[in-house]
Amino acid sequence: MTALLEVADLTVTFRTDGGLVRAVDSVSLSVEAGETLALVGESGSGKSVTALSILGLIAPGRIEQGRIGFAGEDLTALDEAALRAIRGDRIAMIFQEPMSSLNPVLTIGKQVAEPIWLHRRMAWREAYAQAAELLRKVAIPDAEARLDDYPHQFSGGMRQRVMIAMALACRPQLIIADEPTTALDVTVQAQILALLKGLTQEANAALLLITHDLGVVARYADRVAVMYGGRIVESGPAAALYRAPMHPYTEGLMRSVPRLDGFASERLPAIPGQPPDLAKLPPGCAFAPRCPHVHDACVAAAPPLHALDASRSVACHRHG
Amino acid sequence: MQAFVTRRLLALLPTLIFASLIVFVSMRLIPGDVIDLMLAQNDLSTDHDRAAIEAALGLDQPMHVQYFRWIGGVLEGDLGRSLWQNTPVTEQLAATLPITFELGFLALIVALTVALPIGVYSALKQDTLGDYAARSFSLVMLAIPSFWLGTLVMVFPSVWWRWSPALEYTPFLEDPLQNLAHMIVPAILLGLSLSALTMRMTRTMMLEVLRQDYIRTARAKGLSETLVVARHALRNGLIPVVTLIGLQAPLLIGGAVILEQIFVVPGMGLLLLEAVFQRDYPVISGVFLVVGFGVLVINLLVDLSYGWLDPKVRHQ
Ligand SMILES: Nc1ncnc2c1ncn2[C@@H]1O[C@H](COP(=O)(O)OP(=O)(O)OP(=O)(O)O)[C@@H](O)[C@H]1O
Ligand SMILES: [Mg+2]
Numbered sequence: 001m002t003a004l005l006e007v008a009d010l011t012v013t014f015r016t017d018g019g020l021v022r023a024v025d026s027v028s029l030s031v032e033a034g035e036t037l038a039l040v041g042e043s044g045s046g047k048s049v050t051a052l053s054i055l056g057l058i059a060p061g062r063i064e065q066g067r068i069g070f071a072g073e074d075l076t077a078l079d080e081a082a083l084r085a086i087r088g089d090r091i092a093m094i095f096q097e098p099m100s101s102l103n104p105v106l107t108i109g110k111q112v113a114e115p116i117w118l119h120r121r122m123a124w125r126e127a128y129a130q131a132a133e134l135l136r137k138v139a140i141p142d143a144e145a146r147l148d149d150y151p152h153q154f155s156g157g158m159r160q161r162v163m164i165a166m167a168l169a170c171r172p173q174l175i176i177a178d179e180p181t182t183a184l185d186v187t188v189q190a191q192i193l194a195l196l197k198g199l200t201q202e203a204n205a206a207l208l209l210i211t212h213d214l215g216v217v218a219r220y221a222d223r224v225a226v227m228y229g230g231r232i233v234e235s236g237p238a239a240a241l242y243r244a245p246m247h248p249y250t251e252g253l254m255r256s257v258p259r260l261d262g263f264a265s266e267r268l269p270a271i272p273g274q275p276p277d278l279a280k281l282p283p284g285c286a287f288a289p290r291c292p293h294v295h296d297a298c299v300a301a302a303p304p305l306h307a308l309d310a311s312r313s314v315a316c317h318r319h320g
Numbered sequence: 321m322q323a324f325v326t327r328r329l330l331a332l333l334p335t336l337i338f339a340s341l342i343v344f345v346s347m348r349l350i351p352g353d354v355i356d357l358m359l360a361q362n363d364l365s366t367d368h369d370r371a372a373i374e375a376a377l378g379l380d381q382p383m384h385v386q387y388f389r390w391i392g393g394v395l396e397g398d399l400g401r402s403l404w405q406n407t408p409v410t411e412q413l414a415a416t417l418p419i420t421f422e423l424g425f426l427a428l429i430v431a432l433t434v435a436l437p438i439g440v441y442s443a444l445k446q447d448t449l450g451d452y453a454a455r456s457f458s459l460v461m462l463a464i465p466s467f468w469l470g471t472l473v474m475v476f477p478s479v480w481w482r483w484s485p486a487l488e489y490t491p492f493l494e495d496p497l498q499n500l501a502h503m504i505v506p507a508i509l510l511g512l513s514l515s516a517l518t519m520r521m522t523r524t525m526m527l528e529v530l531r532q533d534y535i536r537t538a539r540a541k542g543l544s545e546t547l548v549v550a551r552h553a554l555r556n557g558l559i560p561v562v563t564l565i566g567l568q569a570p571l572l573i574g575g576a577v578i579l580e581q582i583f584v585v586p587g588m589g590l591l592l593l594e595a596v597f598q599r600d601y602p603v604i605s606g607v608f609l610v611v612g613f614g615v616l617v618i619n620l621l622v623d624l625s626y627g628w629l630d631p632k633v634r635h636q
Binding site: 055057084085086087088089092093095097100101102103104105106114115118119150152153163166 | 532533534536537538539540541542543544551552555556629630631632635
């Protein structure tokens with residue numbers, strides 16, 4: 001059986017003043033129908049660019065090579081009109097910033113109803129009725145009455161619920177959630193994630209959950225792919241990866257996860273050093289300058305992603 | 321809402337009174353006075369005649385007395401009488417204001433139909449040839465004074481093709497087509513000069529709005545670029561443009577004064593110009609009062625339109 005989403009060897013570049021930036025470099029990942037894949041990595045590792053290129057929304061960036069297979073079609077080969085028919089209908093996306101991701105001059109009802117109006121060719125009145133239903137589903141109190149409200153009348157958490165409702169509107173097969181809770185209060189974060197996970201499961205949709213928080217991964221993901229400097233450095237089942245991380249970067253990320261049992265909600269020290277400048281990547285492993293286990297081979301050549309068994313892969317010379 | 325408008329209108333009162341004081345005093349300070357002109361025209365020159373005319377026109381009083389008499393009249397709706405025609409100023413204003421209003425309104429329509437589509441186009445096609453052409457056009461319109469363009473439009477077609485724009489005014493209600501045939505040329509010139517800044521502002525704001533996160537959300541829904549712009553970007557981009565149009569209101573009125581002169585449109589601009597040449601103080605004060613009031617009302621309308629464009633303002 002082939003996966004619902006099958007990204008193979010994807011490379012995306014941006015032309016900048018500092019040179020050509022390879023934001024995503026030969027990335028391969030797959031998401032099965034109904035499965036949750038977490039894409040984890042520090043800021044600037046290329047998570048959002050990977051997600052946006054699935055929807056074909058990376059302008060001014062360019063897909064240099066690779067294939068994005070979705071339900072048997074190659075999305076990179078589709079024209080703009082065909083992609084538009086998929087966006088918001090079969091693949092929906094939730095963004096990081098609930099404060100700025102909703103249009104300030106349109107009512108919530110209109111924004112949630114819009115994909116239904118667009119893809120289901122429904123009259124606005126019927127689309128509004130469905131929007132009210134969706135808002136109830138994401139547990140917005142008094143949903144019907146709030147259709148006519150504007151985004152500024154909602155709190156951050158409520159707006160992210162609205163975004164989830166909007167994403168679910170056309171019953172997509174795949175939902176991409178790009179750090180959906182990073183901008184929210186810690187207490188609200190858990191509620192929103194639980195809601196998102198519950199509703200995607202209920203709709204039997206696949207979820208590509210982007211996060212830089214491994215704590216989130218442990219609880220909500222089936223499988224994990226770890227990104228560093230535009231590449232996947234490790235991937236595998238969430239439980240196995242959590243129990244025994246293999247890549248030094250993953251180990252570092254694990255150490256910076258706050259303990260779930262304690263009161264400590266503050267973040268523990270992150271991995272020392274800076275994320276790499278994507279315009280000036282070294283020839284060897286991108287993580288080498290920060291790696292505690294670095295040796296000569298790491299500086300000489302970048303390790304390829306290497307399959308350890310059917311489910312786990314890692315790109316590190318220690319496991320070559 | 322009603323309370324808001326009333327409050328705003330009342331707040332205008334001190335501004336208007338202050339502006340009228342400045343106009344009242346400055347008119348009497350510029351060299352040459354109305355009595356000299358009248359004496360010259362009637363071949364009179366004795367001091368006796370001068371005193372008689374001054375007394376008849378009430379100009380023998382000290383300036384502050386004249387002012388308070390005038391402002392007292394204004395508050396009762398009486399703007400005095402023209403020193404030359406002896407007709408009530410209100411009557412002259414009532415005859416000319418609608419004409420200038422029509423010119424301004426037509427110019428605004430021209431300005432918006434030129435500025436908005438080109439501004440949006442320019443933003444969508446940033447840094448293409450079309451964008452450069454549009455921006456150059458707006459720079460040129462910004463640099464060329466409309467009186468110069470007006471003169472060109474008068475002179476060159478008549479030299480080249482023996483055609484010149486209609487210069488005979490016909491009231492709109494008498495023959496709308498004839499009226500528009502006359503008004504359209506000055507309206508286009510005035511509109512074009514007004515469109516320059518509006519176009520640049522529209523372009524800048526659209527570029528700003530198109531970078532916003534909610535535009536990415538709209539695209540991720542699968543909307544076509546046309547719908548993204550029309551439904552999600554335009555209204556957000558237009559909020560500051562409306563302010564700019566309000567700020568340009570005095571420019572519009574100033575331009576109307578000049579173009580009415582060139583194209584012989586018997587509006588308030590022409591009335592003002594004649595009154596200034598003749599030092600017809602009550603008429604001048606009356607025109608400025610109306611202009612000032614007009615500018616303030618336009619700004620009030622701009623503020624009100626925010627409520628419609630921006631829900632955040634509406635809920636405050
Ligand atoms: N529009 C752009 N122009 C130029 N470079 C870009 C652009 N968008 C992304 N990049 C480059 O791609 C890199 C990866 O960006 P991306 O947004 O995917 O990171 P991310 O992993 O999502 O980080 P974050 O956690 O901060 O969201 C950035 O560091 C940047 O160099
Ligand atoms: Mg991101």
